[in-house]
Every structure is written in structure tokens, then in C-alpha cells.
Amino acid sequence: MLFFSRYGYGAQAASHLRDHFGNVSVRNVGSVGGNLWMRHAHPDFASDLYVVLEALGARVGVRGADSAETEVYDLGQWLGVDMEKKVILFVYLPALTSQHVFM
Ligand SMILES: Cc1cc2nc3c(=O)[nH]c(=O)nc-3n(C[C@H](O)[C@H](O)[C@H](O)COP(=O)(O)OP(=O)(O)OC[C@H]3O[C@@H](n4cnc5c(N)ncnc54)[C@H](O)[C@@H]3O)c2cc1C
Numbered sequence: 024m025l026f027f028s029r030y031g032y033g034a035q036a037a038s039h040l041r042d043h044f045g046n047v048s049v050r051n052v053g054s055v056g057g058n059l060w061m062r063h064a065h066p067d068f069a070s071d072l073y074v075v076l077e078a079l080g081a082r083v084g085v086r087g088a089d090s091a092e093t094e095v096y097d098l099g100q101w102l103g104v105d106m107e108k109k110v111i112l113f114v115y116l117p118a119l120t121s122q123h124v125f126m
Contacts, residue, residue, distance in 0.1 A: 029118035035125060036075055044071040056111045059083065063102055073098065076114065078125060084113040 044050055055072065062070035077098045084093045085101070088108040095115065096104060 028121065030116070031121065032079065032119055032123065032125060033116075036079065040071065040075060055114060059111060059114075060106070063106055066102070076116075079119070080117050082115040082117075083111050084115065085109050086112050 041050070045053065058070050058072045059076075061068045062073040080097075082095050082097055083101050084095050085104065085106070086093045086109065093112055094104075
């Protein structure tokens with residue numbers, strides 16, 4: 024139960040993205056990695072996903088083609104990382120308490 028309560032924000036975040044992120048066609052073909060990459064490559068790209076993930080305190084795991092190590096960054100920090108020959112492997116969503124309120 025504790026695990027699920029710590030991710031209670033998930034329903035609200037999903038609802039926000041469903042109602043405000045592009046349209047059905049865009050949501051069906053767009054990817055998490057592709058959308059974040061667009062934000063990384065084009066600072067003026069208004070990524071709805073990036074805004075939600077940054078508000079949640081999400082982190083990204085990145086691996087380079089020549090590296091066996093996965094580097095983990097806060098989203099804001101990741102914007103400054105050279106992504107040449109690197110991929111986003113995962114997005115880490117933090118467990119939050121019910122004290123966190125998103126409006
Ligand atoms: C009509 C339209 C409306 C849109 N409206 C919105 C909107 O309202 N809000 C919003 O946020 N976005 C919107 N978008 C953007 C859309 O959601 C996509 O995220 C964006 O077009 C990128 O497409 P994609 O996700 O299919 O990524 P792709 O085109 O598949 O990839 C884009 C780039 O990201 C790279 N990439 C993909 N995955 C990874 C990874 N894991 N690691 C590293 N690099 C990676 C690819 O190599 C490529 O260079 C809209 C797009 C369109 C065309």
C-alpha cells in the first residue's frame with residue numbers, strides 16, 4: 024500500500040497529459056524519449072512531457088555508445104549534457120508523499 028500511495032500523483036499526471044498533450048494521433052505515435060530529445064535539442068520546443076516530469080522531480084538515465092556506465096541526471100542538469108552517441112535508457116519517477124500537491 025505504501026508503494027502505491029507514494030505514486031498517487033500518477034493518475035493526476037496521466038490525466039494532465041491526456042487532456043493537454045497534443046491530440047490522440049500525436050500521443051499514439053510520440054515517444055517519451057523522442058519528446059524529451061526534442062526538448063534537449065531545441066530549447067524553445069514546448070514539451071508538455073518535460074514540464075510534467077520536471078515538476079515531479081524525474082531523473083533520466085543516459086548511456087553512451089562507448090560506455091558501460093549509465094549516468095543519471097536531474098532533468099534540468101540533463102539539458103546541458105552532450106547527447107552525442109547517447110540514448111535515454113529510462114526515466115526515473117520519484118516516490119513522493121501525500122504532502123506534495125500539484126495544482
Ligand atoms: C502535430 C504535432 C503536435 C504536437 N503537439 C505536441 C504537444 O502538444 N506537446 C508536446 O509535448 N509535444 C507535441 N508534439 C511533439 C510530439 O509529441 C513528439 O514527441 C515529437 O514530434 C517527436 O516525435 P517522437 O516522439 O515520435 O520522436 P522521434 O521522431 O522518434 O524521435 C525524435 C528524436 O529523438 C531521438 N530519440 C528518440 N528516443 C530517444 C532516446 N531514448 N534517447 C535518445 N534519443 C532519442 C530520435 O533519434 C530522434 O532524433 C507534437 C508533434 C506534432 C507533429
